[in-house]
Amino acid sequence: MATNKGKFYMTTAIAYASGKPHIGNTYEIILADAIARYKRAEGYDVYFQTGTDEHGQKIEEKANAKGITPKEYVDEVSGEIHKIWDLVNSSYDNFIRTTDEDHEKCVKKIFKKLYDQGDIYKSSYEGLYCTPCESFWTESQLVDGKCPDCGREVKPAKEEAYFFKMSKYADRLIKYINENPDFIQPVSRKNEMMNNFLLPGLQDLCVSRTSFSWGIPVDFDPKHVVYVWLDALTNYITKIGYDPDGSSDLFNKNWPADLHLIGKDIVRFHTIYWPIFLMALDLPLPKQVFGHPWLLQGGEKMSKSKGNVIYADDLVRMFGVDATRYFVLHEMPFENDGIITWDLVVERFNSDLANILGNLVNRTVSMSNKYFDGIVRKTDATDEVDESLKEVVTNAKAKVEEKMSRLRVADAITEVFNVFRRCNKYIDETTPWILAKDEAKHDRLSEVLYNLVESITIGASLLNSFLPETAEKIFTQLNTECRDFDDLDKFGLYESGNKVVEKPIMLFARLDQKEIEKQVEEIKAKQQAEFAAANGADEAKENDDAIDIEPKEEITFDDFEKMQFQVGEIIACEAVPKSKKLLCSQVKVGSQIKQIVSGIRKYYTPEEMVGKKVMVLCNLKPAKLAGVLSEGMLLCAEDAEGNLALMKPEKEMPSGAEIA
Incomplete structure (x- = not known):
């Protein structure tokens, strides 16, 4: 037997129960499962928790639109998420739902404890509210007038609310992060949290709402419901037995968590709000929060109206469970x-x-x-x-x-x-x-x-x-x-x-590309039909005309300055063998020639490319695409149909000219 190395408590973020998760969402549970299985093999006593986040205004609105109760809505969606997590062979020990009675009971106790000790106070909030993110923003925090997290529209809102005194614990958290360099990983996420949020100063956090009712009621003020992050984040302790009045043996054994595995878009909540809540509860902080990158559909945004959403169940049906696991685990940087x-x-x-x-x-x-x-x-x-x-x-x-x-x-x-x-x-x-x-x-x-x-x-x-x-x-x-x-x-x-066995069984038989393409077309048609049925043909067209993209992390000017953009001239171009999407261009940038592979074969022939002046990201780390080395990136714009167009200088500019 492997040497006993002690306990290892790890969690994923709990999936928001607003709809069926695509493969980008499912990647996290597969990644977490691989880590949990590996830790067990090494000799750790692993406790692996996942689950669903089921409260909030967005869910209340979706349920009302379907003419069902919020509980009926989340029962259906959580069941779908649970099924997909099982489909990809995840070996979790516990699946929490934030509608579980024991969780709700403990959240009420936590809220009351924090209120009684003066960390939560009552006031009112006026600001710009993003319903999908369930977040208030000030005018200065908006990006192009929209939510800085998701890029959607915000609306003015004012309501009475309870607030948590974040600033009370900010200096203590900064000290902890500086003294524990592995707490936030990768390091780039730590730098972002420190420079963009902690060092400029924290505002107090809204932790209750009155404008909707689908949430955990505040015991001593029942017109308020506990706001999403104080509800959702505490799942990591409530479901292993934390109780302000006396915790379970399971909690005492496993806390603090050894690893919170989350998407990079929610690092702020897990490395600022969550540790501050824990400090207020006088509990140890988790040993590490790892913000993994996203898995994106190549070259196009995922949209049911376009039929290009990739779901885990389709991948499993066509390729098998382990082939699906292999791709997302092996291909993710x-x-x-x-x-x-x-x-x-x-x-x-x-x-x-x-x-x-x-x-x-x-x-x-x-x-x-x-x-x-x-x-x-x-x-x-x-x-x-x-x-x-x-x-x-x-x-x-x-x-x-x-x-x-x-x-x-x-x-x-x-x-x-x-x-x-x-x-x-x-x-x-x-x-x-x-x-x-x-x-x-x-x-x-x-x-x-x-x-x-x-x-x-x-x-x-x-x-x-x-x-x-x-x-x-x-x-x-x-x-x-x-x-x-x-x-x-x-x-x-x-x-x-x-x-050995008398007759070997082929583990993975080679796939016919044309057969897969046929199945993909069927999936695309089905998604488009479902979208049209749910939204109507006119709304489907309207949705495609609008362009919303997945927001990326904010960067500082120093980050931007690291990127080197120059004008390049394409002097030669050819199609990449065995690829239907890639072109390989030889691009003259000043006195250098860079080889750049781009997924634009659908929109340009090799002959069309030669002679074009283009915008080039020159200091991108070289990588192989379809076995061909690429030493930069050609900048393109993408319309709502997913069509790509090369970006080029408005006026004649020499090769090598800096783009600033």
């Missing part, structure tokens, strides 16, 4: 937003899952049966190349450990697949089909197959946290089991004389 498209999923499925992993297991099992009736024996007929394989395999554990200690999950999976890549190379190096022709080399052939089975077993054991169903299928085919974590740097534990 540590800090920057990731991109998902149907084409990218197919490409990754065929190249990594089918070719690298599926083919490896199939070949190994097939050769074991063909040459030795499925019996895998260690013969010690070794060769120098064996040591190279064993070195890669036994070093993989430490590399995965290092990546996972910093929550670099995508990098950890890459290390696991490096084991499988090395196994494929080992097959090419040892040529078992040639060894099989020489009776004198059968011991050597047996040793080669033993080394492959042992290596795949270790690789599958490391893979188990990320793709548990696939790992289990591999263990079944090799007639073995998941290796104990502490033994994953040891080679040779597979029992000599074991027999």
Whole structure:
């Protein structure tokens, strides 16, 4: 058994029960599950909590529009979210709903405690209110006259409310953040919170509402309901047994949380409001809040009217649970937003899952049966190349450990697949089909197959946290089991004389791109029909004419100054092989030539591109797209239909001219 490393309490943000989550929302629960499974394998006693946030004005309005009660509405949506979380094989220990009776009872106690000790006071609020975000804003906080968080319209509002004295604890929180550098991760999120919110000074926070009724009533002033963040954030302690009058053993064991895993858009609430609430309750702060990036639909905004929303259940139906998990875990960068498209999923499925992993297991099992009736024996007929394989395999554990200690999950999976890549190379190096022709080399052939089975077993054991169903299928085919974590740097534990299955089962069969495209068109048509039925054809057109984009984090002028924009001239361009969307341009920027890959093949031919003057982001970190290196970005505008147009200077400007 792995060494017992103590408790590990982790949570996701609780999903807002306003509608069915798309794959960008679902990414968080898959990421959290991979971390929880990995921590269990390492030897931690993991308690993993998730759930749904079910109160607020937006839900009350949606329920009224459907002619049902808010409780009926959230019962339906929470059930849908619960079903999707189970569909993607998440191994949570507790699923909280903020309409749970025990949660509501504890929130009332918390509100009263904070009021009694003078942290909450009654006043009135006048400002500009954003209903989707359930937030008040001052005029100076708006961006282009709209909500700075979501970019939607705000309306003037005034109402009596209770407020929390945030400024009372601000200096204490600043000191804590400075003394605990791992508290907010990645570091860029910490800098944003400090510079944009804490250091300029905190305003007191509205913690009750009277303009709607769908919330937890304030016991001593029942016309007020507890405002969303004091309700939602406290779920992390209420559902493990916190009680101002005396907490449970489960709470005393698990608090403080070791990890709050949340989206980058709600870092402020979890790293400013939440720790201040905890300070007021005299409770320890969580050890780490990790704000992960977003998973975005590549090149287009997600919209049902356009039929391009990607849902987890569609991905699972078409590719399977583990292929869905693999894509979102492997393709998401540590800090920057990731991109998902149907084409990218197919490409990754065929190249990594089918070719690298599926083919490896199939070949190994097939050769074991063909040459030795499925019996895998260690013969010690070794060769120098064996040591190279064993070195890669036994070093993989430490590399995965290092990546996972910093929550670099995508990098950890890459290390696991490096084991499988090395196994494929080992097959090419040892040529078992040639060894099989020489009776004198059968011991050597047996040793080669033993080394492959042992290596795949270790690789599958490391893979188990990320793709548990696939790992289990591999263990079944090799007639073995998941290796104990502490033994994953040891080679040779597979029992000599074991027999693999007689007929291998292909883990991932290559996909037909055209068949997938056909299914995608059916999904698109269905979404558009559902949107039209719900909103009417005229409203659907009106919605498409309006352009709302996902708001990004605020940046400082210093952040902007880091970006280098220049005029470039395209001197050559060609289509990227095996991609329907990408063009590869050679762009002259001053005296340099940069190779830039862009997803604009639908809108420009390579011939049209040559000679154009364009705007270039020059200091973007190089990355490979469809296997081709890209050294910058061409700036484009996008209309409501998702059509792209290159941005170009209004007047003739020389190549290399700075855009400021």
